[in-house]
Amino acid sequence: MKIRSILAGLALTLMSGAAFAQTTAATGADAAMAGPGITMGKTASGPLKYVNIQDDDLVTSKLVGIGIYNKQNETIGKISDVVIGGGKSVIGVVASVGGFLGIGETYVVLDPSSIALAPDNGTWKAYVDTSKQDLSMAPKLDYSKLRK
Template identity: 35%
Template sequence: MRLTTLTLAATLLSAATAFAQSAPTLAQAPEFTAVNQASALGSSLKGLNVKNAGDETVGEIEDLVVVGNNLASYILSVGGFLGMGTHYVAVSPGSIAITWNESDKKWHARINATKDQLKAAPQFKYEGRFAK
């Protein structure tokens, strides 16, 4: 009985230690921010068509990648039809210009690339921890 209790205590202690090592460091108190009208919400960008300089739709914003507290990439879906043959690529936020058009009350996204260039880019796969 004593051995079982000691084993259980050691297991709980090691689990707590492992959790403490992987837990993120948080500020003492939450810091609240103002969201101004120049900001875009992620939900507004998901599904947004991405066009090139020739006004051709070359992809669609499928997802956002956040690393730490920073936007690291946009995941674009390129090609495909009804979910078949879709190619996903991760694109740096600096590669896409996202603007709000006051006259049509819509978000617009532009990239300096063709659909073929995006299809030839390294593929991002929704697998492992990113599986949908």
């Protein structure tokens, strides 16, 4: 009887340890809130973790190059890049404004909270509440320094 109690206790201990050792992958918005972000340096800050993305999550490769539209559905720029601040979260969206075929373009950085994203016939569009003129007068970014 005493051996059975010891074996049962040992089995419970081993099973609870296995339960604690199991981890699940974070998903979508939960993944963004899961940790401190990307570590800037040569050493990771913790063990490797995996994330499961959802169908409604958006990868940056689908954002770069999409048009930016105003309330009148006029094209006023396009997304050129995404800025991650301190390795933690998206702090800006680089928009190219003006120019023709890449000549004469200027770049501005938009706050992500001022952009709405929506699918449109199999592609994505970004919407902002401004005019092309106001966007072209925004503070400029010397984007060539960042792409080196």
